[in-house]
Amino acid sequence: MSTVGRYLDCSTAGVRALDLQLIRQIERISPGLLVDFSKFNVQCGGGCHPFLQAPAAAALKKAITARGRKLVVNSAYRTISQQFVLYSHCRAGRCGITAAAQPGKSNHNTGLALDVEDAAGWRPYLEKFGWDWIGSFDPMHFDYRGPGCKNLSWLATKAFQQLWNYNYPERRIIEDGQWGQQTEKVLRCVSVNGFDSSPGFERLANPPELPQIGTSLRAGMMGTPIAQLQKKLGIPSDGIFGSGTTAAVIKFQRDRGLVADGIVGVQTWQLINEQ
Numbered sequence: 339m340s341t342v343g344r345y346l347d348c349s350t351a352g353v354r355a356l357d358l359q360l361i362r363q364i365e366r367i368s369p370g371l372l373v374d375f376s377k378f379n380v381q382c383g384g385g386c387h388p389f390l391q392a393p394a395a396a397a398l399k400k401a402i403t404a405r406g407r408k409l410v411v412n413s414a415y416r417t418i419s420q421q422f423v424l425y426s427h428c429r430a431g432r433c434g435i436t437a438a439a440q441p442g443k444s445n446h447n448t449g450l451a452l453d454v455e456d457a458a459g460w461r462p463y464l465e466k467f468g469w470d471w472i473g474s475f476d477p478m479h480f481d482y483r484g485p486g487c488k489n490l491s492w493l494a495t496k497a498f499q500q501l502w503n504y505n506y507p508e509r510r511i512i513e514d515g516q517w518g519q520q521t522e523k524v525l526r527c528v529s530v531n532g533f534d535s536s537p538g539f540e541r542l543a544n545p546p547e548l549p550q551i552g553t554s555l556r557a558g559m560m561g562t563p564i565a566q567l568q569k570k571l572g573i574p575s576d577g578i579f580g581s582g583t584t585a586a587v588i589k590f591q592r593d594r595g596l597v598a599d600g601i602v603g604v605q606t607w608q609l610i611n612e613q
């Protein structure tokens with residue numbers, strides 16, 4: 339079994355199973371953020387995940403329509419595992435990779451970048467609709483600079499940290515969305531075939547659904563899921579997530595050694611349910 343740390347293949351296609359678990363987790367954190375563009379006139383191979391933020395995808399569609407031919411995409415959305423593989427190749431001088439940002443820092447990790455074949459031919463069409471060519475040091479790469487997108491540089495790393503903590507509750511790491519030594523160390527240990535193939539695996543790769551379609555519960559929300567949460571916490575259940583609920587969540591998180599941010603995400607919800 340190969341782990342991410344031992345993966346030396348130049349193509350990132352071999353980490354696809356893990357990628358799909360990470361992309362699913364991103365969908366849980368930010369439902370609807372990434373839009374699937376595989377139905378456009380594009381070709382997107384084994385290491386390519388056809389996802390972009392909605393405004394970037396809409397602009398891409400206009401560029402493809404304007405040129406009227408198929409766009410060959412080598413890389414679009416990149417998970418933290420893919421970015422780590424490329425970053426490692428680049429640092430080691432492998433695979434002819436001349437540029438690769440630190441995991442989490444690439445626009446590919448936020449759904450705002452594309453690497454395409456025939457970049458020179460596509461450049462005028464892409465640039466017309468808000469996609470900027472980065473320059474000759476990374477000649478296939480374009481960044482979307484148009485309006486309406488979110489800066490989510492924490493998202494790809496956070497998705498991994500959450501899945502790690504879910505699968506290895508005894509080896510929790512901080513879920514801060516920041517790439518660092520601790521995250522790198524544990525990512526290296528994960529199987530390229532995903533969490534359910536990783537050493538010591540005991541749980542499903544996908545955490546239980548949150549009470550509201552994949553959304554974290556936080557201050558200001560109201561309704562049945564909040565009342566449910568309050569009952570579990572043993573506080574008056576008025577269905578309104580106010581300061582009293584926040585205090586109870588923070589206390590629960592502190593008691594359990596979680597990051598005490600007062601927000602009920604996947605991990606907090608899981609532990610609240612288990613008590």
Ligand SMILES: [Zn+2]
Pocket residue numbers: 413446451452453476478479480
């Ligand atoms: Zn790129």
